[in-house]
């Protein structure tokens with residue numbers, strides 16, 4: 001199957017349609033989309049617009065009414081659905097851990113089905129627990145009921161990664177956690193994906209989450225019609241229409257600042273200035289702005305030079321406001 005290589009493979013959806021029996025309109029209507037190898041694509045859209053149906057057709061938990069799906073060039077509809085699902089990682093909000101199996105047994109389920117030797121399964125479980133920041137010795141023998149919601153979701157993500165599939169489908173995998181745990185899981189996930197470069201489809205109705213995680217975002221309307229499919233930066237800079245703009249909301253400028261780091265923009269002066277507020281490389285422009293506001297200054301120094309409030313505004317095409325440095329972007 002397409003997972004000879006555990007790095008991502010391309011997914012192609014062609015005129016994909018799902019008409020549930022007895023429904024007047026299709027839940028997904030004629031969707032065509034290319035998901036490049038190794039990218040994380042987020043589907044965002046309102047409840048009922050068909051995100052989950054679209055995703056579940058890719059691992060054939062839902063059978064398409066018509067259309068084509070290719071993963072790594074292979075025609076998914078001609079594969080055996082059970083075999084297919086062993087090669088596509090799947091993580092969902094409800095986690096779906098088996099209550100009577102330990103954490104290690106839950107994570108090892110698919111590798112075991114694929115016939116891995118027990119020692120290799122055990123080794124993989126240890127590696128994955130460490131990867132999702134759960135201490136193996138403390139967690140491997142617990143049962144799901146002995147874990148917090150956030151810990152269960154991590155085990156869910158570890159299980160989806162277990163057989164090292166090139167494709168992962170994730171349906172609100174962090175949805176059931178409180179905002180702090182959720183942010184922590186998102187940060188870990190961004191770090192993981194930088195290493196793993198899987199092809200991931202990630203469903204959420206949280207646009208902030210989409211911006212944070214997505215290489216690209218597909219903003220969906222009803223019946224999974226694609227309103228815009230582009231990088232977070234391009235969507236924020238140039239929303240296709242009012243519908244897309246309504247997802248971005250009033251604080252589009254702040255969201256764009258959060259996507260750029262201080263080294264990404266031309267400094268106002270090219271040498272650092274030790275007398276100014278010091279901001280480390282890797283800091284986002286939004287964090288730099290917050291620091292400048294907190295220190296009551298409109299200038300800061302980074303390893304690549306001096307940034308000013310005006311240079312931040314110019315970087316995201318925002319009009320510079322009167323009284324620069326006093327919170328004009330807020």
Ligand SMILES: Nc1ncnc2c1ncn2[C@@H]1O[C@H](COP(=O)(O)OP(=O)(O)OP(=O)(O)O)[C@@H](O)[C@H]1O
Nearest residue numbers: 020021023027046047048049050051052053054205
């Ligand atoms: N098994 C089913 N039988 C009939 N209709 C269904 C079935 N599953 C989903 N639908 C309908 O298809 C449409 C799309 O549902 P889907 O779950 O894909 O949306 P979604 O965007 O994932 O929604 P949410 O964000 O609320 O999970 C909805 O109108 C839903 O009622």
